[in-house]
Amino acid sequence: MHRRDFLKTAAIATAASSSMPCLARAESPRIQGKVEHVISIWLGGGMGAMDTFDPKRVGDPQKKVPGSYYPGIDTAVPGVKLCEHFKQLAPLMDRVTAVRTIHHNVIDEHAAATNFMHTGRPVSGTVVYPSLGSIIAHERGSAGAGVPPYVLIGYPNVTRGPGFLGARHGYLYLTDTSRGPAGLSRPASIPPQRQSRRESILATLRQHQQQKELLQDYEEAIDLSLQLSGPAFNRSFLLDEEPADLRNQYGSEFGQRCLLARRLVERGVRFVEVSHNLNFLNGTGWDVHNEGILQQHALIQDLDCAVSTLILDLQKKKILDKTLIVITTEFGRPPEFDGGGGRGHQGTAMTCVLAGGGLNHRGAYGETDDLAKKIVSDPVSVPDFFATIHASLGIDYAKFLYDGDRPVPITDNGRPVTALLS
Numbered sequence: 489m490h491r492r493d494f495l496k497t498a499a500i501a502t503a504a505s506s507s508m509p510c511l512a513r514a515e516s517p518r519i520q521g522k523v524e525h526v527i528s529i530w531l532g533g534g535m536g537a538m539d540t541f542d543p544k545r546v547g548d549p550q551k552k553v554p555g556s557y558y559p560g561i562d563t564a565v566p567g568v569k570l571c572e573h574f575k576q577l578a579p580l581m582d583r584v585t586a587v588r589t590i591h592h593n594v595i596d597e598h599a600a601a602t603n604f605m606h607t608g609r610p611v612s613g614t615v616v617y618p619s620l621g622s623i624i625a626h627e628r629g630s631a632g633a634g635v636p637p638y639v640l641i642g643y644p645n646v647t648r649g650p651g652f653l654g655a656r657h658g659y660l661y662l663t664d665t666s667r668g669p670a671g672l673s674r675p676a677s678i679p680p681q682r683q684s685r686r687e688s689i690l691a692t693l694r695q696h697q698q699q700k701e702l703l704q705d706y707e708e709a710i711d712l713s714l715q716l717s718g719p720a721f722n723r724s725f726l727l728d729e730e731p732a733d734l735r736n737q738y739g740s741e742f743g744q745r746c747l748l749a750r751r752l753v754e755r756g757v758r759f760v761e762v763s764h765n766l767n768f769l770n771g772t773g774w775d776v777h778n779e780g781i782l783q784q785h786a787l788i789q790d791l792d793c794a795v796s797t798l799i800l801d802l803q804k805k806k807i808l809d810k811t812l813i814v815i816t817t818e819f820g821r822p823p824e825f826d827g828g829g830g831r832g833h834q835g836t837a838m839t840c841v842l843a844g845g846g847l848n849h850r851g852a853y854g855e856t857d858d859l860a861k862k863i864v865s866d867p868v869s870v871p872d873f874f875a876t877i878h879a880s881l882g883i884d885y886a887k888f889l890y891d892g893d894r895p896v897p898i899t900d901n902g903r904p905v906t907a908l909l910s
Contacts, residue, residue: 519909521880523845524631524810525753525760526624527746529795530642532602532765533774536821536831537839538860540571540788541586545858549781549829554859556823557781565851573788576796581851583799583808584843585908589854589863592819592870596833598775599647601818606647608874609900615891618651620874621759623898626650626657627883632756635721636660639752641745642763652891659761660716665744668725669716724748724755734801743794750801753811764791774817778828799843812845812880823859837863840873845880847908871902879904 538544538556547555560569563581570578570586577584594604604610607617618626625637640648640661650657662669716722727735727744730751738747742764749760765773769787772780795813802808820838821831837856843849854866868876875885878898885904888895 518884518886519879519904519906520882521846521909522810522882523812523880525758525807526621526812526814526877526881527749527753527798528621528759528761528814528816529746529791530761530763530765531774531791531815531817532763533598533772533776533817534601534819534821534833535774535817535839536776536784537588537837537856538823539784539821540574541839541841541852542588542856542860543569543571544823544860547823547825549825552825554823554825557784563851568851571788573785574792576792577799580796580799581849583803583849584841584851585847585849586839586841586852587854587868587873587905588837588839588852588856588860589865589867590838590840590870590873591863591867592835594819594835596819596835598818601833601835602645603647604870605816605818607651608871608902615894615896616646616649616651617896618653618657618889619648620877621648621659621761622650622653622657623889624759624878624881624883625659626653626889627878628758628881630756631758634716635724635752635756636716637758639749639757639759640761640763641665641748642761642765648761652896653889662725665725665727665741665748668722721755724751727751734797737793737797738801739793739797740790742790743797746794746798747801750798750805753807754805776821777826777830777832779830781830795843802844808844809846812847812877813841813843814877815841815843820860823861834861837861842876842908846910847880848910849908853905853908868905869902871900872905873902874899875902876904876908879909 539558543556543560545555546559547553558572561572561578563570563578565581568581592604594601594610600611606619609617621638628637630637638659640659643663644661648659660669725748727747730747735744735747738744745762749762752760769790770780770783774787776784798813799808802811819833819835822834826832837860854868855864856862857864878885885899885902887898889898890896
């Protein structure tokens with residue numbers, strides 16, 4: 489028996505002997521969703537649930553009375569309320585589920601929590617775990633020819649990376665929606681004829697190279713880079729091709745990022761992360777300590793405009809059921825106000841959001857107490873949330889990946905939220 493096979497068998501046997509529910513879960517039929525693409529929206533800084541997707545009674549920051557900063561409004565789903573600044577999203581909540589009972593116990597520090605919400609695991613001294621985007625890229629690849637499986641619209645970070653899966657399952661990134669990723673465009677100093685000569689020389693060299701199998705990954709990277717530098721893929725970044733009215737509906741720079749994500753999905757990109765770290769709107773982004781909370785409504789309105797337009801745009805394009813929109817953040821916010829009238833950090837009860845993807849949407853899933861501080865029913869761990877996303881894509885959420893010969897479960901024993909899956 490090979491070492492890898494032995495380790496896999498031993499890992500399964502250990503799980504079976506220590507936990508019968510785990511064994512039952514491994515043997516049960518896998519849920520197979522029909523999602524083809526994921527647009528993941530990252531709210532860096534920590535979005536407070538009671539001020540957005542899980543509104544409670546209104547508090548008073550001056551008198552230090554805990555509660556929501558804004559009143560709630562009704563939505564398309566009876567009994568489900570949103571913050572008053574989600575005026576465009578409220579009528580669409582029958583296509584959305586705010587999972588209100590996400591929780592983790594990672595120290596309330598941004599870097600550690602950001603890593604956890606991208607990998608589903610704490611930082612390890614021995615294993616560099618892959619991000620959700622890289623796992624999906626590894627399992628499903630691109631949905632179209634000549635495009636990368638994973639694009640990050642925002643600044644690069646190791647927490648978004650492929651970890652032990654290797655660089656080929658990493659991301660292509662850009663920070664400016666007015667142009668494509670840096671390094672893919674042919675310099676003006678190299679005319680098309682010269683580029684053609686270079687490619688001809690490369691083809692000749694390949695005919696004479698030895699040990700081709702050792703260079704396979706390198707050769708595939710060269711081929712993909714040549715395809716990505718061509719006009720077909722780079723046309724994805726020409727947002728001016730879109731109607732002016734639609735671009736205006738998407739709104740700000742963040743909205744243009746969401747529009748670009750839709751265009752990339754249409755081109756065949758499997759996973760797109762869109763970063764909403766727009767600190768200039770309120771000085772702090774979603775990290776609303778002290779006076780940062782005074783302009784928090786600008787962030788919420790920006791999110792409302794872009795996400796509601798994205799949902800309707802995907803629906804009009806008839807790809808909403810094939811595209812899962814995911815909204816995540818590193819932790820939530822407590823109902824109490826800090827000394828400056830803002831809020832601290834809270835990971836023990838927080839909200840993440842799913843929209844589209846053909847799920848059984850219900851507006852909200854799970855319940856917190858009257859201050860969104862404690863979970864009352866239907867808790868969902870981060871591995872459970874990831875397993876739900878994997879299941880929606882038809883990925884085996886109970887399989888093992890391998891760090892060399894070491895078997896690593898694809899999630900940390902996560903179970904899908906079956907109520908949301910057909």
